[in-house]
Amino acid sequence: MDKSNFRRWLTLAIISISGGISFDLAYLRYIFQIPMAKFMGFSNTEIGVIMSTFGITAIILYAPSGIIADKFSHRKMMSGGMLATGLLGLLMTTYPPFWAMLLIQVAFAFTTILMLWSVSIKAASLLGTTEEQGKIMGWMEGLRGIGVMVLAVSTMWVFSLFHPDDPHSLKAVILVYSVVYLLLGIACWLLVSDGHRPAEPQQQTAFQLQDIINVLKIPTTWYCSLIIFGVYVIYASLSYSTNYLAGIYGMSLVAASYMGVVINKIFRAICGPIGGLFTTYSRVKSPTRIIQLLSLAGLITLCLLLLLTAHPTSLALPMAMILLLAFTCYASRGLYFACITEARTPTRIIGTTVGICSVIGFLPDVFVYPLVGYWQDTLPAASAYRNLWLMGAAAMLMVLVFTALLFKEMKKKARTAAASQSTEYV
Structure with a gap:
């Protein structure tokens, strides 16, 4: 490995946390369904449609995401995906109408599934040898869970600082997610490699x-x-x-x-x-x-x-x-x-x-x-x-x-x- 052990584990942490929490805004309903209905003006049926829009698009994009991981720079994909997800979050803070929210969910699927899902897994796997894959993947799942848990608790605390009827409460939550995504996008650019080992020829980028x-x-x-x-x-x-x-x-x-x-x-x-x-x-x-x-x-x-x-x-x-x-x-x-x-x-x-x-x-x-x-x-x-x-x-x-x-x-x-x-x- 050309990375120091500390840098390798720090990179794994950034990759894992980014891959884990990147879906949280798309799945905002899991924790904040009632505030979404109250402040964004959506019915429960509309929130369900918003969720299914992301899910259907995600299923379509899983396979192409693998080709992205094999043919494109991991650093550019992960950094670009996190930055784009953060910018979409900032757009969410405007409480867009239903049709715009559907488009945002489709865009979330592109930035998180197409650009991040398979890329994050392959980028993590390249940090270890074949014998280390169990350890690397195990810690990846654990670090994902820690990232999701810490950010969920933090956003719930931020939400609790506002009056229950204050519409800015949910905006503050979305803003926290967005800022974290943008910071992780910068961290991915600084730490994640392109994904091609020295002995491995540069891959052709054409989709086949x-x-x-x-x-x-x-x-x-x-x-x-x-x-x-x-x-x-x-x-x-x-x-x-x-x-x-x-x-x-x-x-x-x-x-x-x-x-x-x-x-x-x-x-x-x-x-x-x-x-x-x-x-x-x-x-x-x-x-x-x-x-x-x-x-x-x-x-x-x-x-x-x-x-x-x-x-x-x-x-x-x-x-x-x-x-x-x-x-x-x-x-x-x-x-x-x-x-x-x-x-x-x-x-x-x-x-x-x-x-x-x-x-x-x-x-x-x-x-x-x-x-x-x-x-x-x-x-x-x-x-x-x-x-x-x-x-x-x-x-x-x-x-x-x-x-x-x-x-x-x-x-x-x-x-x-x-x-x-x-x-x-x-």
């Missing part, structure tokens, strides 16, 4: 559909995609865990809210790095193997939750099971993009592979929420959550199958590489 087709022909692309898919089903399912504890076990809404903070904020910040530490300090160095073991633990946990749903007992046991499931999920999330590098994916197509894996792997975002919502509306609570945990168990089985297939393919590639080396020495 064949690039995507070639990556889709590689079996490991599909194995990594479906591993991410399975883990993401659990990630989406965990958003219903507090509803489950409140509906089946009578947990109070206050206690359920604290449980949600622990799962969504604290666990996201600490579990990714812990997964990376497993690959560094345990006997099991492979990120793929760690994910396989975590999915086995997740499957056992889901089977226990199925039993507990059928025969509810004390609150402590299901709480413990859900926390364990959250740990397996967030630790796996910190590692699943490391599988791409571990599978010996050529550096020149890592970005395209990340983009395609994101399109396939994040598809649960499309179907899990309406499906579970339908179960909640049409079935008794116990039946709805039984189906939820069954879906999760099926997802964990999927992860077990495709981690095994990925291992088989990696061993095949290792034998081929060893054979070619032995031939060279003959």
Whole structure:
């Protein structure tokens, strides 16, 4: 590495935090839906349309974002993406009309997904060797979580400084996000490299559909995609865990809210790095193997939750099971993009592979929420959550199958590489 160790980890922190918090204005509804309706004049339906506009555009742009990561300067893309996102935030402070807000959401998808998503992941992966990918990706996920948590708490504090009826309260929140984005854009320009290693020839920048087709022909692309898919089903399912504890076990809404903070904020910040530490300090160095073991633990946990749903007992046991499931999920999330590098994916197509894996792997975002919502509306609570945990168990089985297939393919590639080396020495 040509970077000092301090500079390398500082760069990883800037890349991770930038990639993590860049979506916060697009997802402003998650924390500030009521103020958005009150001060920006949107109905809840319009806010939903605003959110879905970003989501649909994002799905379209995941794959092209991978090609951007492989063919363009990481420094220019990340710096430009953060600066553009900050400027769009300043535009939001004017409380634009509904049609303009839809255009801003589309623009957010271009600045965060197309310019930042795959670029940030590839830029982080290039900071470490193949053996360090578990540690790098684990810390990346943890630093993302820390950045999101710190900025969320900070903006909530800023919001609380104003009178509840003061329309400037939400403007101040958006302004804080915008300024942070602009500062991170400058930091990315100073710290992030262009993304081409010295031994690697400069890539052609022309877009070619064949690039995507070639990556889709590689079996490991599909194995990594479906591993991410399975883990993401659990990630989406965990958003219903507090509803489950409140509906089946009578947990109070206050206690359920604290449980949600622990799962969504604290666990996201600490579990990714812990997964990376497993690959560094345990006997099991492979990120793929760690994910396989975590999915086995997740499957056992889901089977226990199925039993507990059928025969509810004390609150402590299901709480413990859900926390364990959250740990397996967030630790796996910190590692699943490391599988791409571990599978010996050529550096020149890592970005395209990340983009395609994101399109396939994040598809649960499309179907899990309406499906579970339908179960909640049409079935008794116990039946709805039984189906939820069954879906999760099926997802964990999927992860077990495709981690095994990925291992088989990696061993095949290792034998081929060893054979070619032995031939060279003959």
